[in-house]
Amino acid sequence: MPLRDHYGNQLSTMSQQARDHYDQGVRLFLGAEYGAAEAFEQAVQTDPGFALGHAGHARALMMTGDMPAAKAAIATATELASGNARDASHVAAFAALLSGDPAGARRLVKAHVLDHPRDALVAQMCTNVFGLIGFSGEVGREAELLAYTNALSPHYGNDWWMMSMQALSLCETGQTEASLTLMEVSLALNPRNANASHFKAHAQYEDGDIAAGRAFLDDWMTGYDSRAVLHGHLSWHQALWALHDNDPETMWRAVDAGVAPGAAKGLPINVLTDTAAIYHRAEMAGLTVDADRWQTLSDYAARFFPQTGQSFADMHAALSHAMAGEGDRLAYIAETAQGFAGDLVRLVARSWLAIARQDWALALEGLVTVMGSTERLGGSRAQRDLLELAYVNVLLKLGQTDEARRSLQTRRPVLSPAPPLAAMV
Template sequence: MLIDRYGLSVSTNSEAARDAYVAGCDAVLTAWHGDADHLSRAIAADPAFAVAHAALARARFLQADVAGAREAAARARELAAGTTPREQGHIDALCLAIEGKPVEALAATRAHLTDHPRDAMVASPATGVFGLIGFSGRQGREPEQVEFLEALRPHLADDWWFQAVYAFALEEVGRLDEALDLIERSMAAYPRNAHGAHIKAHVLYEMGEDRRALDYLESWLPDYPRPGLMHCHISWHIALFALIVGDTGRAWQVYEAQVHPGGAWGPALNVATDAPAFLWRAELAGQPRKASLWGEVRDYALKSFPKAGIAFVDVHRALACIAADDQDGIAGIVGELQQRAATGRSPAGDVVPRLAIGLAAYGRGDWPAAISILETALAETVRIGGSRAQRDLVENTLLAAHLKAGRIDQAKALVANHTGRRPSVPVAGLL
């Protein structure tokens, strides 16, 4: 029996299948383009290679090919009986998430990693701000993420993939110096890590190193294939950093070429959240509203996500309707979100409709209402998922509402409350 990169036995006697599987797993872990191709080669070399089918399911799921992912997951489950207990647990944990059972998937992941703490493919779906913990809706998900990874640290501390995801978790709780050291070590060991480049950008954002982050991403992105999973989102970071440092021409150039619907390549979740997030932030920074772009974003978001269900996306769907002046659209979204919260179907609770209502108040120029609602919702915004950098949209909107209402002291206090953080705040009128 052969072993993978983490020293774990895999049920195949084909070295070609094993090598392609390892390459495919590394591509999944780094969001590098070609993961499905590598895994398809592994399966072609050994059609009964069960964990390769599970990895292919994960790769397809990340690309938002849910039907293809579930087909591969079903095949992995069929083949699992002929594998080791470790591989059976591996397959179960990965497939549960793909089958739409995130709570059960996280429980299975924790149980599996107790016995097999070096199983990075199983750990991966529970990492990051969009993972099983990141999208759990729990108020304490950020320290929970750190705790989850610290249990694996004795077994994976020298691994470049672990260093990157652990750096992200530390950055999100404000341990910035540790995070920067880890992500730089990780990227030095394996530079072709799109997740790693993204994580480094987040660390630098939290440190207020906007120019450094922009220069880094501008130098890193050209070698990343455009069809890569993270191309759209890393481009969004470039556009945002360019906006922050005052290079608005570059910001709009990147948005129109690589972020907006039709220009971006990436999963719908990224496009439907990154595009409205940039347009809204551009307006907060003093750029005029571009109605045609907002209409495009609104149409894309509502077509891609016609129903509520992912809190982070739902807030951005609401944002697109607000800016597009779609009164019926925002009313429908708020009503749907309120119903989900009232019936216990929203893991993030009622903070999602509250944010939509507060952002709508800002959109119609009702500064007192926007301030009242967003202030009370701000502490719970962590429950919608996403990173600190992404959720700054809510705080920056609140800041802009204070400024527009003439509440200068409150605006200054809000900025001063960035304890341990130094992110720039591109809001017109702040200086």
Template sequence: MNLDADPPLSTASDEAAALYREGVDLSLAAWPGAAERFDAAIAADPDFAMAQAARARLHAVYARPDEARRQMALAADLVARNGSEHEVSHIDVLTHLVNGRSAEALERALAHADRWPRDATILSLPLGAFGLFAFSGMVGHQQARVDLCARHAARFGAGDWWFLSSYGWALAENGDVARGRAMLERALELRPENASTIHALAHAMFEGGAGAESDALIEAWLPGYDRSGLLYAHIAWHAAITALERGDVETALAIYDDKVRPPVSQALPINVVSDGASLLWRLDAYGHGAPRDLWREVADYARAAFPRAGHAFLDAHMALIEATSGDRQALEARISTLEAMVDSGAMPAGPVVPAICRAALAFAGDDFAGCARLLEPVAAEVARIGGSGAQREIVEDTLLVALMRSGQAAKARALLDERLHRRPSPRDALWRAQLAA
């Protein structure tokens, strides 16, 4: 078998195959139109299992689990009748994914990628801030992403925009910012209509302390991206965060109001909740005071979207919402559920998750010393909740402010010194000035 060749598709319709490939490219670029391409491919060949599976996965991405499971079951039935070995394996991975069997999906995705490395749909699953590695509970998921990309880099070469984007982001998140950013800029040259790469480049600039460049990039690029795009609101969130880092509260709130808050965002529910909670929490923690009506709005959305505990990344952000909105009963119930999951081994991220939740409750109650006591022992484990460095930094910011407000200036300075070597930020300079006052 030639591992460098793209496997053939089991459809007699050239139109369906072409539409499917277009849909895959649009999906990988987080560009509008993928669902329509997959629907058209299915219309051209209703028995085309790969198109059915791709459409099912989009249902899952947009938090429509019932539709995802039904359509994936159809895809599995079709591929069992006339699919190739590659397609059977591809749909098996996606079936585990949409049915919530993440550990099995990761294991199968890695095995599939070793056999068919150029299957970008499957190779993409362990990658990214919300990928199977990130949400596996492992503390070293950034390195795992780099290692996976390095293992398969020779199969893609220097001209594949998707792989360059994925590898570049993995490198930037893992501390190799300059090399990662260079790959991302090359990926953007190869495919400018590519929200995935713009998003990853914003992260690389964040990690490199290049806030002004990130602002310029987003300001120039975002108007050409439809508001219905998967990453439109989240990319705007990046601009709001950099504005807040330099102390420009008015701009941050204006971006949030126009592009990020629940009534206007068309993002994934996980982004709507995490972006809203983290931006508003930063406003409060930095001493600016987030409007209470905005907190109520995101709290109402979050309760409806995610009524149950059990997702580490979401639980950390739900805790910020519940602590700030004064819903202590809900947060105590969440913590109890999470601690029981940790005890039973059902929470891969482990004790760091309920610790973050308890720390949020302490911080919101002005128990800053208590907040610091809870966060300091788990600070090195925060990566276990998944997400990106930019998203997880909210936990470190909370610890830093708690140290400052509880009179632990020496510890706060030590944390700022460590951050300076990892990710320079204008916000850190403002904190240093406060500590010196």
């Protein structure tokens, strides 16, 4: 009798022990818990011929930032999967992503889930704001993400992972009440699902519920392994809550313990984007960010993102270079930015330079064009509030207070009652 995984998909391994390790790896990976790479490694040590075990190992290794090992694992998976249609399709989708073809990977994922909707490791690649749809650079990506999870959800029933993915899609399309309701069910089924805790924090942010958000996340983070992929980003959420609650001491503790370079153990894209965002949002709120912090971050960005191409990272790298006074690094991004939203990155980079020089009129000139399609740059609505607040702050610096208030009220009403902007006081 062929073995099947937790989601009912037939597996090529005949080893029940390998299957059990694989299921554990899938559960840990989907819940953004620490230990997925180790579980998948045990699966392939038990059965070296287990193609999807190697593919899972590659997925988990990528999320630790070990790209050479991930590519080696997917190469092994590709070779082993050649005689099995589902395995080959499963492996091909991730191989495309690892080879630098996200658009091709997206097409392969969407084709694969038509035949295998419960193949969660493949389906996962197009979920989340950091997935292949979220980073597509296209207008309307939130609606597409919701359509994608709407189509998959009926196949998963009472599954904690899919519920958390659907809840995020609802949150990013403004349906926060439905999002929170579904997230609570997901967390009840798996309280250690870091994705659900993360997306609940987003929904609470969209509701403007600072006290509840801080209390929930502070409690949930207790015991969450600092090596887990979302630890640094959840620390950013804690820092952001503290900033909005006028608690700078707690904000800096969160930044220095889990967000900034040297403290965070997550992926470089999260370290860069989260740190740049909290630094500039802190400055706009009236706090002082030491020049050494910006310089360290600029050096980090230059090390991990020396070439352009990942627009969300490039936008934040440009901010770090502008604030550190690294003109050559900034100019490279402003002149050569490629990727899914490179045209917008070039405009934002020039605006960051103008902001650093306090040339508010020039900064406004670039941001006005960008604000109509910020979703193309990637990230969640909470993350793109960096741009919303920067735009409003520039208007305030130019004395356009009424227009600044109008922008918040129409574009981000959740921030309107008490915007974290010193210039608004």
